[in-house]
Amino acid sequence: MTDLVQFLLGGLVIGSIYAIAAIAYTGIYNITGVINFGQGDMAMISAMVAISLYETGLPYPLAVALAILFGALLGAAIERLAIRPLRNHVLRAIIVTIGIGGALEGVAVVLWGTEARTLPSPVAAHTLHAFGATLPSHSLAVLAVAGALVCGLALLFQGTYIGRAFRACAVNPFAARLSGIEVSTMSALAFVLSGVLGAIAGVMVAPITLMQYDTGLAIGLKGFVACMIGGLGNPVGAFAGGLFLGVVESLASGVLSSGWKNAIAFLLLIAILLFRPGGLFGELERRAR
């Protein structure tokens, strides 16, 4: 019983990281129809920036804020330089994002080498006990940040003009343009948002798993799987999918070796793609473009 609680809690914590990454995909997919295969590497490189800034002696909040700003600028630059020129060609855009991911990974190796680095947690190290399970304080911080992000995004999308414009583009870009919404601005916004979310996911995961050049790929791929479980383009579903994936992985790690644990996510992905291609919660309604 205590083991079960322990696995469940651990799964929720890592799942909320996947969930943040997954939400980042849905924004871009909804606006541009592109899956950003470089997402995980954007998260990794932002986290590496935070780590480097922190190591030069900047206070933690400032280092993280600058890393998030860096993530936002990176997202904007990628949208402007690589995605916008290909606007109507999804296959080429996928290939370009794969290339960007590879290049970012290579840049990380050139700048920071291959050894794993860590970032301290924003909260003091502390161990909490609940229902017979132990939980480090950083896990609570991760859950709190993820919860706050979801609430914040929900407010942004439901309550503000820009959020409504964003959703309008997702549902029907053509009609959105007719009503005077600048779709290319929204596309840039989607990339900025995903850069920010990626940076936050990277900074939150760094104290748990360490950060190195290839960590991004893992975060990114798990984020995809979460996204597909929840239904591509459905942010609430993506969040739920992230938590679900985290819990399933964590429960499976009690039974399987860590190598096979990684395979679970992808077997789950293939099963979902084949049997419920719209995800467990369905895709956001969208028109063919």
Next chain:
Amino acid sequence: MSLWRLLPFALVLAVVPLLDSSYLTSVAIIIALHALPALGLSLVMGFAGQISLGHAAFYGLGAYGSALLALRLGLSPWLATPAAIAVTGLVAYGLGWSIFRLRGHHLALGTLGLGIVASIGFVELRGVTGGSIGLSAIPSYPLPGLDLAADQSFFFLAWIVAALAFLAAGNLVDSPAGLAIRGLGDSERGAASLGIGVARLKCRIFALSAMLAALGGALYAHYIGFISPQPFGVGFSIKLLVMVAIGGFRSIGGVLAGVAFATLVTEPLQDLGYYDVVVFGALLVVITIFCPAGLLQAVRDGARRGIRLLAPRAG
């Protein structure tokens, strides 16, 4: 006409041994070995229009399959390789039936997932694959009077096999079946409306493509003599994608040029660490944005424009 396609192969086969450089010979072997899976990917992606991000898995299946048949069953490599290719083809055909229910992004993700599961399998099935240490002492192809483990002689085997594969692929693309494949790549609905069995065709071309990759993998295993899971990961699938993109996706001759270019550019960088990864990523981005028809075509267009500028205008 299609015999013209063999010209670059004949040139390489004639010139490289004359230069008598062991470095050049080994690079040429790598080009031939990578050209086979890249050719397969080009058939699937360029001609049939179906994305695959997991082709390294079939390269790996060919390598592990042939090595295991030779090591565990004591089969001659000459028999183990065709057997491994056949098995890979069957696996791909079976996978094709389910994976090609997907399109676009979903297909990209599904094939990526397959590639990752396969690469994890190569590591985790320790009893069979030797885990991350891999398999060693894989026998080379026996041939009386020739040591096919040596670069100088293996070079001929690799390039002759590659030449035959390219000739066959070129003939396939030009044949009526190739017309159907290209039709599928242009418009799936259009092809289906003309009575082409789209689902079956996709599976066939996928199986053929996997068999080409497996052939490359098997040659690699018996050439190097030992294999580990590392070269068969997602990174290699991406590398193949870059090679095919440089070649221009829909050009059999372009594939060879793409593989050669990518290998010649990145091979010297490999000793410097991970610069080759940066170059690959950047190449993929730049080529996809600026020359969608491939680097070769871009150079050709550029040259044509240059000639037009230089040539005196006809009155």
